[in-house]
Amino acid sequence: MSPRQKRQLSLEVNGEPYELLVEPHWLLVDVLRDQLHLTGTKIGCGIGVCGACTVLVDGQAVSSCLALAVDAHGKAVTTIEGLAREGRLHPIQQAFIACGGFQCGFCTPGMIMGAKELLDRNPAPTEEEIRAGLSGNLCRCTGYVKIIESVQVAVRLLQEEMAGEAGAPVSPGPGRHAAVGSGQGGAR
Amino acid sequence: MALWPFDYLEPTSPEECFALMAEHGSEAKLLAGGTALMQFLKQGLARPRALINLKRLPGLGGIEVGPEGALRLGALATHRRIEDAPLVRERWPMLAEMLQLVASPRIRNMATIGGNLCHGDANEDPPPLLLALDASVRVISRVGERLLPVDGLFTDFYETALKPGELLAEVRVPPLPPRSGAVYLKFAPKSRQDFATVGAAAFVRLADAGRCVELRLGLAGVAPTPVRARKVEAALQGQLLSEPLVREAAALVEDEIDPVGDIRGSAGYKREMAKLFLRRAVAEALRRAGAAGPGPT
Ligand SMILES: Cc1cc2nc3c(=O)[nH]c(=O)nc-3n(C[C@H](O)[C@H](O)[C@H](O)COP(=O)(O)OP(=O)(O)OC[C@H]3O[C@@H](n4cnc5c(N)ncnc54)[C@H](O)[C@@H]3O)c2cc1C
Ligand code: FES
Ligand code: FES
Numbered sequence: 016m017s018p019r020q021k022r023q024l025s026l027e028v029n030g031e032p033y034e035l036l037v038e039p040h041w042l043l044v045d046v047l048r049d050q051l052h053l054t055g056t057k058i059g060c061g062i063g064v065c066g067a068c069t070v071l072v073d074g075q076a077v078s079s080c081l082a083l084a085v086d087a088h089g090k091a092v093t094t095i096e097g098l099a100r101e102g103r104l105h106p107i108q109q110a111f112i113a114c115g116g117f118q119c120g121f122c123t124p125g126m127i128m129g130a131k132e133l134l135d136r137n138p139a140p141t142e143e144e145i146r147a148g149l150s151g152n153l154c155r156c157t158g159y160v161k162i163i164e165s166v167q168v169a170v171r172l173l174q175e176e177m178a179g180e181a182g183a184p185v186s187p188g189p190g191r192h193a194a195v196g197s198g199q200g201g202a203r
Numbered sequence: 204m205a206l207w208p209f210d211y212l213e214p215t216s217p218e219e220c221f222a223l224m225a226e227h228g229s230e231a232k233l234l235a236g237g238t239a240l241m242q243f244l245k246q247g248l249a250r251p252r253a254l255i256n257l258k259r260l261p262g263l264g265g266i267e268v269g270p271e272g273a274l275r276l277g278a279l280a281t282h283r284r285i286e287d288a289p290l291v292r293e294r295w296p297m298l299a300e301m302l303q304l305v306a307s308p309r310i311r312n313m314a315t316i317g318g319n320l321c322h323g324d325a326n327e328d329p330p331p332l333l334l335a336l337d338a339s340v341r342v343i344s345r346v347g348e349r350l351l352p353v354d355g356l357f358t359d360f361y362e363t364a365l366k367p368g369e370l371l372a373e374v375r376v377p378p379l380p381p382r383s384g385a386v387y388l389k390f391a392p393k394s395r396q397d398f399a400t401v402g403a404a405a406f407v408r409l410a411d412a413g414r415c416v417e418l419r420l421g422l423a424g425v426a427p428t429p430v431r432a433r434k435v436e437a438a439l440q441g442q443l444l445s446e447p448l449v450r451e452a453a454a455l456v457e458d459e460i461d462p463v464g465d466i467r468g469s470a471g472y473k474r475e476m477a478k479l480f481l482r483r484a485v486a487e488a489l490r491r492a493g494a495a496g497p498g499p500t
Contacts, residue, residue, distance in 0.1 A: 022211065039211030039254070062242055063310055064396070075283070075312040081241040082313070083234075085211055086256065129309065150395040151307020 029097025066152030116165030118156035278317025330429035331421030384491025
């Protein structure tokens with residue numbers, strides 16, 4: 016059996032270009048965690064079921080436990096570490112904190128990346144659409160209610176952020192998380 | 204869960220791919236979305252010396268209508284791209300509906316329609332509907348190409364009729380004729396991303412008098428391969444489909460299936476669910492066939 020050559024892997028991770036040498040059988044999740052030390056991405060089941068390893072590849076949510084690193088050549092990967100901007104958490108992250116959308120936190124990076132894809136595709140999902148969109152992200156702690164709420168609040172924060180950028184007045188927005196929305200969503 | 208090492212080959216033309224397939228033979232595995240293959244590698248069910256990645260091959264990801272009016276899905280088109288395609292949503296909406304029931308959004312972003320069919324898993328959702336819609340696949344190899352009905356693709360547990368050196372290139376789904384309707388129903392009571400306990404698809408076409416002139420039924424989860432319910436079809440062909448008649452006919456599926464009891468239900472339960480979901484699928488396909496055309500006056 017011929018000795019296996021490491022391969023050149025050029026990819027972008029969280030906006031930064033990387034040139035890595037990887038073996039063909041290395042999984043994307045292992046390269047992210049062990050080579051790039053981006054340990055926010057978790058490994059739960061390793062078989063595509065739990066969603067703990069969810070990252071975005073060219074904007075699409077994938078299970079990085081089922082993806083070969085070499086397959087990401089030339090692509091742009093976003094992990095949970097890539098969501099904050101200038102030290103400010105992404106509105107989805109803010110919403111999860113404000114609503115208690117996690118307990119142990121193990122599912123959270125994957126859950127938030129799944130929610131990111133969902134809201135990129137559909138900025139105003141119904142509760143049913145949120146449930147369907149996150150159907151492949153399992154949580155052993157929360158019972159999901161607070162997670163759904165978090166995504167609903169994130170929708171409002173994102174809307175407020177957009178309205179803020181466009182210079183339009185920020186609506187106070189009813190409901191128990193209104194303080195969160197107006198407190199952080201409009202500020203830049 | 205680390206993988207056993209392998210060489211990684213990335214052909215950029217079909218010719219190069221066929222040459223690599225010939226060179227490595229059964230030592231190599233083809234890689235599409237990887238969602239099924241990675242499971243096999245992780246569990247040690249396959250230990251290939253090389254993986255041949257198909258994703259850099261040009262021209263295998265299209266979603267378009269062919270000259271004969273059939274939908275042509277490139278083997279590398281992902282479930283998600285197909286379910287999102289306006290063409291599919293408008294003209295084959297039952298296909299988009301069915302794909303939305305497969306796994307989770309994340310898996311559908313990765314998994315390809317070609318990989319789904321070549322995996323040959325009897326629990327998968329697309330095969331029953333493709334059987335009911337009379338779809339076929341275009342298979343290519345070094346020596347040429349052939350068209351194969353999906354009804355005939357699945358030969359045994361995780362086995363397909365593809366020969367060594369062959370590549371599934373395209374899935375073709377015929378256009379829906381007037382006064383026809385089709386649907387896939389997935390019964391997965393445990394969780395939304397689970398495989399079906401039973402999946403049932405029906406296609407019906409009605410004549411002017413409301414008689415059923417064409418009917419095909421497909422099932423998942425009840426035999427070593429996806430299956431057509433031919434006895435049920437025969438009992439309904441040419442008939443006016445009343446509820447009692449459909450009920451009586453659906454019971455004939457007993458002889459055509461061989462479910463295995465597992466975490467998703469006992470064999471007996473699956474038998475009952477196969478009958479029930481066949482009845483429901485026929486009823487819904489009928490409703491759609493009626494709604495699609497002007498109907499008898
Ligand atoms: C968590 C999870 C949940 C799932 N739930 C469902 C579900 O609810 N319903 C359902 O239907 N399915 C489900 N699946 C199965 C999923 O649909 C399949 O894994 C997927 O469709 C396989 O496609 P792929 O592109 O990833 O194939 P791969 O894994 O890349 O390949 C599968 C097999 O096909 C061969 N192959 C691939 N492409 C070709 C080609 N063009 N020509 C010849 N051979 C080829 C490969 O060599 C391999 O043997 C689930 C999978 C996972 C991981
Ligand atoms: S670790 Fe990848 S889906 Fe569970
Ligand atoms: S917060 Fe613990 S698994 Fe979700």
